[in-house]
Amino acid sequence: MAAPTAGLAGGAAGWVRALIGRLKTGDAAAHTAAAMFAAIIPVATVLLVTELWNRSALARHKFGFSFFTGQVWDPIAGQFGALPFIYGTVITSLVALLIAVPLGLGAAIFLAEMAPPRISDALTFVIELLAAVPSVIFGLLGIFVLVPFMREVAQPFLMKTLGYLPLFSGPNYGVGVLTASVVLAIMLLPFIVSISREALLAVPRDQREAALAVGSTRWEAVSKVVVPYARLGIISSVFLALARALGETMAVTMVIGNNPKISASLLAPGYSIASVIANEFTEATDDLHLSALIELGLVLFLLTIVFNGLARLMVLATTRRGTAHP
Amino acid sequence: MIWRKLVNFVMLGVTALCTLLTVSVLFFILGYLLFHGGRALSWDFFTKLPTPVGESGGGMANAIVGTGKLLLITVLIGVPIGFLGGVYLSEFGGKTFPFFVRYMTDLLNGVPSIVIGIFAYALVVMPMKHFSALAGGVALSIMVIPITIRSTEQFLRAVPDSLREGALALGASQWKTIATVVIPAGMRGILTGTILGVARVAGETAPLLFTAFSNRYWSPGLNQPTASLPVMVYTYAVAPYEDWHRQAWAAGLVLLALMLAANIAARVVISPKGAPSA
Numbered sequence: 001m002a003a004p005t006a007g008l009a010g011g012a013a014g015w016v017r018a019l020i021g022r023l024k025t026g027d028a029a030a031h032t033a034a035a036m037f038a039a040i041i042p043v044a045t046v047l048l049v050t051e052l053w054n055r056s057a058l059a060r061h062k063f064g065f066s067f068f069t070g071q072v073w074d075p076i077a078g079q080f081g082a083l084p085f086i087y088g089t090v091i092t093s094l095v096a097l098l099i100a101v102p103l104g105l106g107a108a109i110f111l112a113e114m115a116p117p118r119i120s121d122a123l124t125f126v127i128e129l130l131a132a133v134p135s136v137i138f139g140l141l142g143i144f145v146l147v148p149f150m151r152e153v154a155q156p157f158l159m160k161t162l163g164y165l166p167l168f169s170g171p172n173y174g175v176g177v178l179t180a181s182v183v184l185a186i187m188l189l190p191f192i193v194s195i196s197r198e199a200l201l202a203v204p205r206d207q208r209e210a211a212l213a214v215g216s217t218r219w220e221a222v223s224k225v226v227v228p229y230a231r232l233g234i235i236s237s238v239f240l241a242l243a244r245a246l247g248e249t250m251a252v253t254m255v256i257g258n259n260p261k262i263s264a265s266l267l268a269p270g271y272s273i274a275s276v277i278a279n280e281f282t283e284a285t286d287d288l289h290l291s292a293l294i295e296l297g298l299v300l301f302l303l304t305i306v307f308n309g310l311a312r313l314m315v316l317a318t319t320r321r322g323t324a325h326p
Numbered sequence: 327m328i329w330r331k332l333v334n335f336v337m338l339g340v341t342a343l344c345t346l347l348t349v350s351v352l353f354f355i356l357g358y359l360l361f362h363g364g365r366a367l368s369w370d371f372f373t374k375l376p377t378p379v380g381e382s383g384g385g386m387a388n389a390i391v392g393t394g395k396l397l398l399i400t401v402l403i404g405v406p407i408g409f410l411g412g413v414y415l416s417e418f419g420g421k422t423f424p425f426f427v428r429y430m431t432d433l434l435n436g437v438p439s440i441v442i443g444i445f446a447y448a449l450v451v452m453p454m455k456h457f458s459a460l461a462g463g464v465a466l467s468i469m470v471i472p473i474t475i476r477s478t479e480q481f482l483r484a485v486p487d488s489l490r491e492g493a494l495a496l497g498a499s500q501w502k503t504i505a506t507v508v509i510p511a512g513m514r515g516i517l518t519g520t521i522l523g524v525a526r527v528a529g530e531t532a533p534l535l536f537t538a539f540s541n542r543y544w545s546p547g548l549n550q551p552t553a554s555l556p557v558m559v560y561t562y563a564v565a566p567y568e569d570w571h572r573q574a575w576a577a578g579l580v581l582l583a584l585m586l587a588a589n590i591a592a593r594v595v596i597s598p599k600g601a602p603s604a
Contacts, residue, residue, distance in 0.1 A: 030501035034414035035423070040407050041475065042430040044468060048437065051448040106344030114338060115345075123349055125593070130352045132522075132589045133582060134529025136559045140578045141355060143563055144362075144571070189348050217334035247438025249532035250560060274440045274532070281444070281536045297444045301437060308436035 049301075056295035058288055067295060073260045075280070080292040082299065084260040088270035089300070092177055092252060093245035095266065096184035101238055103185070104192030105227075108234075111193070112200035113222050124194060131190035139254030142183045147174040147255055150182070155267055166264040175257035178266040183251045188241040195240065199233020200226060236314030243307035247300060249274035273300045356582070363579025366572035371580075376542050376558075382569050386577055388544050389553040392459065396538060396554055397528055399463025404470035404527075405520055411471070412478025412516075417504050435472035442468050443533035451537060459545065459552040462538025466527045473526065477519020481512040518592045525588035529581060531556035555581045 059067060063080060070081015107127070111120045151174030162168040203226050211221035227234070257269020258279060273296050284290040370385045377384030411431075415424050437445075446465035451457055485508050493503040509516075539551040540561060555577050562574035 027500045031418045034410050034418055037407050037410035038414035038427045041427055045430040045434045048445045103344050106341040107348045110341035110345040126349050132585050136531040136556045137578050140563045217330055219334040219337040249440040277440050278535055297441045301441050304436050
């Protein structure tokens, strides 16, 4: 491209002629137009980050790091500490994973290893349909089915049997961290099942056959050979699910109890980052409140980026390994 | 040996149980909504406005039209951007820029919907100084772009190169090849992906809460706050009125029915093998 000075004019004329020639066929125009549409995506993403950053400036400057350690969220007094929300988001997501991962992995093992292919495909289709159910519907069933069930059956039982642990010491309102975790777990299941199943199906057949040939049972082949072989794919499904759980808004908001307190008990009402944004954003009248909520959005954004990135690295690692040993 | 066989039997049984549990959740949701929503659903639901608190009856006609309006904006703004971006990634492009675009697409795809809501609020609501259907549509568009771009790229890449070469060998220019050969060949898959994407954002509530907001009346044009089915399900479900809960069930049933219909149509009818026919 760097034409010498002497030939600059000629070079430019030639370049223009070439451009006109390409424009005649329309290729350059089509290329440019498509590239411009593609460029909208990075522009939008960068704009998203800068908007979050700039519009949270007020809260960032006023509170600095104490925003993350403060436990008082009082919009009237202008006091904003995000710790209860961060805690609520992290604890609901982790408990949800504790429930969803064993269940999802079990289902994935059954679908990949046990079920005949046609049944497996049909069941996987049904499970993937579950992923299409809007989160507000999970919230709706959460409020009217799960909350009464937790209040009248599950939580009294937990308090009676495990009540000596601070985790299950009550109070028993039905709404709370545990209920939110259960709803989240159900919402995460389809992701864990379908990605783990893919990872298990990608394990070469000889691995299974070798394990069976040396006399292991089906279960031993699965648990000692197939699952360890597919572990990166499985772990990436867990990270993807975690990223989704952190950002989930409606279903959590409807059942978590919306109380900005850190409590040792899983049965107590809590609050999550996404929920407080959903509940207070339209009511935030002063700039500091709004900017604190936007800073929470920024925190949520960064958290999900980290876990999505980890999941992506895992996938990358799996494909690399796959090509190294075909 | 007996012990090992027992463990084998029990554990495999447990995995079957896990599957049963997971699959039954969908049927439970479906059954529950059909039961409660079906009882609350009536012709009025589709034709009437919400009634004031305390007056029973009424419907959610405005929310149904509102959701339609929001999806129309999504299809007009978000889908073309995603589609052409996907064409670019698959058919044009060099090395660094497409990588960058793909990376950013993944980033955008992972952003929680509530954060997209904040973004659309800053982008549209703040300058306009009021909630509007347009702001909600922009929020949903931003959500649908990564889905559309990914599925377009994926299905265009699945079109065999021999088709492209054949068209080019006959003297067609590159864009003509793309427009008349490559895109039609990948169309079924792209359509499937787009329908699934639009269906996914159709059920989103969080990004609409402070963009499209809500409205108890008709909202003319695109410049007014607009009711939508998902937001109505939310407000009616958390409200303390018995009658509103019934309406929430009905709205939930309509929403779920739309969603499942779109999903099943996209996966079973339009693309039986989940891949484009070349």
